[in-house]
Amino acid sequence: MQAILRHLRLVRLFWSTSLAAEMEYRLNFVVASINSVGTLAGGIFGLFLFYRTGYRPGGWRWEEALVVMGLFTLLEGFTRTLLTPNLGRIVAHVQTGTLDFVLLKPISSQFWLSMRNFSPWGLPDVALGLGVIAYSAWRLGVAPAAIAAGLVPVALSVVTLYSLWFILGTTTIWFVKTYNVTEVLRGLLEAGMYPLAAYPAGYRIFFTFVVPVAFLTTVPAEIVLGREGQSMLFVAAAVAMGLLAFSIAFWRFALRYYTSASS
Amino acid sequence: MPIIVAEHLSKSYRAAAKEPGMLGTLRHFVRRRYRLIEAVRDVSFSIEPGEIVGFLGPNGAGKTTALKMLSGLIHPTAGRCEVAGHTPFARDSAFLRSITLVMGQKQQLIWDLPVLDSLRINAAVYDIPEAEARRRVDELAAMLGLTTQLTQPVRKLSLGERMKAELMAALLHRPSILFLDEPTLGLDVNAQASVREFLLSYNQRHGATILLTSHYKADITALCRREMLIDKGTLIYDGDLAAMIERLAPCREVRLDLRRAYAAEELAPFGEVRTIEGRAAHLLVRREDLTRVLPRILSDLDVEDLTVGDPPVEQIIGQVFNGQASANADVQTPTPGAAQGAAT
Numbered sequence: 001m002q003a004i005l006r007h008l009r010l011v012r013l014f015w016s017t018s019l020a021a022e023m024e025y026r027l028n029f030v031v032a033s034i035n036s037v038g039t040l041a042g043g044i045f046g047l048f049l050f051y052r053t054g055y056r057p058g059g060w061r062w063e064e065a066l067v068v069m070g071l072f073t074l075l076e077g078f079t080r081t082l083l084t085p086n087l088g089r090i091v092a093h094v095q096t097g098t099l100d101f102v103l104l105k106p107i108s109s110q111f112w113l114s115m116r117n118f119s120p121w122g123l124p125d126v127a128l129g130l131g132v133i134a135y136s137a138w139r140l141g142v143a144p145a146a147i148a149a150g151l152v153p154v155a156l157s158v159v160t161l162y163s164l165w166f167i168l169g170t171t172t173i174w175f176v177k178t179y180n181v182t183e184v185l186r187g188l189l190e191a192g193m194y195p196l197a198a199y200p201a202g203y204r205i206f207f208t209f210v211v212p213v214a215f216l217t218t219v220p221a222e223i224v225l226g227r228e229g230q231s232m233l234f235v236a237a238a239v240a241m242g243l244l245a246f247s248i249a250f251w252r253f254a255l256r257y258y259t260s261a262s263s
Numbered sequence: 264m265p266i267i268v269a270e271h272l273s274k275s276y277r278a279a280a281k282e283p284g285m286l287g288t289l290r291h292f293v294r295r296r297y298r299l300i301e302a303v304r305d306v307s308f309s310i311e312p313g314e315i316v317g318f319l320g321p322n323g324a325g326k327t328t329a330l331k332m333l334s335g336l337i338h339p340t341a342g343r344c345e346v347a348g349h350t351p352f353a354r355d356s357a358f359l360r361s362i363t364l365v366m367g368q369k370q371q372l373i374w375d376l377p378v379l380d381s382l383r384i385n386a387a388v389y390d391i392p393e394a395e396a397r398r399r400v401d402e403l404a405a406m407l408g409l410t411t412q413l414t415q416p417v418r419k420l421s422l423g424e425r426m427k428a429e430l431m432a433a434l435l436h437r438p439s440i441l442f443l444d445e446p447t448l449g450l451d452v453n454a455q456a457s458v459r460e461f462l463l464s465y466n467q468r469h470g471a472t473i474l475l476t477s478h479y480k481a482d483i484t485a486l487c488r489r490e491m492l493i494d495k496g497t498l499i500y501d502g503d504l505a506a507m508i509e510r511l512a513p514c515r516e517v518r519l520d521l522r523r524a525y526a527a528e529e530l531a532p533f534g535e536v537r538t539i540e541g542r543a544a545h546l547l548v549r550r551e552d553l554t555r556v557l558p559r560i561l562s563d564l565d566v567e568d569l570t571v572g573d574p575p576v577e578q579i580i581g582q583v584f585n586g587q588a589s590a591n592a593d594v595q596t597p598t599p600g601a602a603q604g605a606a607t
Contacts, residue, residue: 006387006390009387010384010387010388013383013384013387014384017373017376017380017383017384020376020380021373021375021376096369097366097368097369098369098370098371100331100336100364100366100369101364101369101371103335103336103354104334104335104336104354104359104362104363104364105359105388105389106356106359106360106388106389107388256338258336258337259276259337
């Protein structure tokens with residue numbers, strides 16, 4: 001318990017300091033907001049093109065597909081708030097050798113590397129994503145209790161997304177330059193913008209078993225909307241926990257190969 | 264009982280070898296060839312609590328690699344080391360709380376924020392209660408002569424102030440073992456001196472053990488009574504180096520910027536001519552002759568600028584080497600490496 005409190009205190013301190021550093025740049029907020037609105041509008045327009053003709057991929061209704069879109073935007077916000085600012089920096093830490101300082105702190109290096117920074121510029125995405133989900137849920141008449149229960153699958157998809165990023169970030173220890181890899185991952189994750197049923201079978205298999213995009217947006221949406229039962233929740237939990245455990249083990253394994261940039 | 268023990272410590276790296284030019288690049292891309300670099304070779308020593316020991320050697324000698332093994336950042340290829348009863352590479356919490364590593368070329372402070380913000384984070388990471396942290400910050404700030412600088416963003420600090428702030432961040436948890444890698448690198452003479460004074464008083468106040476690397480001889484002679492000389496990964500000397508240098512390298516280096524080029528014969532009467540490059544010349548002058556020779560240089564030669572310093576570490580090492588080969592009696596703790604090194 002004491003350890004949890006200590007870590008929470010640290011997170012508060014980490015985030016308040018990085019917020020202080022980010023707040024130096026006010027114009028960024030405007031740019032980030034415009035960017036978020038633009039991306040979401042583009043996504044919804046794409047979805048609209050699908051549905052305009054009456055085509056319903058996999059039997060998903062317009063509002064149901066919007067839930068997926070909302071989840072995608074929410075995760076995009078999470079990525080910009082925590083994943084990019086933290087995991088994107090692992091490369092710099094390895095290149096300049098400042099990872100040394102992180103490793104010598106009496107605290108989990110994975111915790112430090114994952115939580116040290118906080119960027120407010122993803123918050124507009126988070127707000128928009130929540131807005132779209134709330135709107136669709138209201139249109140679909142989803143019960144508040146079902147929405148509350150939906151927090152669990154959403155939390156699981158956050159864990160899945162984080163683990164995927166961290167596993168990729170870890171490969172920096174060997175390859176040093178991995179900017180491109182995270183770009184490829186982001187590109188693949190874009191697929192999560194639409195219900196997986198909208199893709200041909202081959203893609204669906206790829207996005208379920210190779211890069212588990214399905215578990216990021218489609219599966220949680222299916223659980224919230226009651227399209228899938230509790231058993232799917234267990235599968236999602238197993239995927240999330242499995243990936244998280246793997247990311248922890250993989251990081252420990254990678255550190256054995258860390259040679260530290262020479263001075 | 265020693266607080267730091269290294270036994271037959273070795274570290275070798277696999278480094279990619281690449282030939283220059285486009286063809287070399289292509290070959291390097293298609294089929295990479297590696298070469299084994301032995302950064303540290305069979306080094307053994309032990310350090311008692313409270314000692315200040317200098318690690319002296321040219322660039323690439325293996326000093327930093329040795330420090331990284333002792334602080335637990337990298338795993339030794341062979342041999343073992345123990346620091347305060349812990350195996351460093353396990354990096355357990357008790358070990359990490361008892362050591363610190365300061366690197367002259369890397370910084371842990373947050374660039375955009377005042378020093379105090381970084382210190383607050385470190386205090387929280389090391390579980391130091393707020394009131395106690397404030398007390399320690401005040402104490403360290405007073406010792407280092409930092410005051411108003413603590414509320415300035417790090418990017419606005421001078422190099423010397425930044426190094427002092429780095430020391431504060433590194434020492435806030437009051438470690439008993441300090442690994443310092445080139446802590447005075449790039450600092451001007453005054454800042455170097457004040458960092459040295461601070462380290463000495465920290466050592467006295469807290470009985471801390473300090474192992475520092477430097478290639479400024481002044482750092483070493485001012486702080487350490489014991490020096491370890493490392494070259495090409497091998498420990499070639501362990502003992503009181505300052506005294507030994509006085510005996511074996513009794514010369515000072517006189518660097519001259521001249522208004523015209525002189526021939527070696529013209530400069531020979533003043534000392535041993537090391538190099539002449541255009542109008543710049545390096546002479547070695549015996550210490551006892553220095554006061555007599557300098558006025559003569561200034562009056563007889565057309566001098567634009569003149570500086571007197573110690574010969575570079577590489578040269579001292581060469582001299583220590585040769586001295587060791589001829590006068591083995593000076594070696595206090597002969598190591599297997601020393602014999603091997605002298606033979607090559």
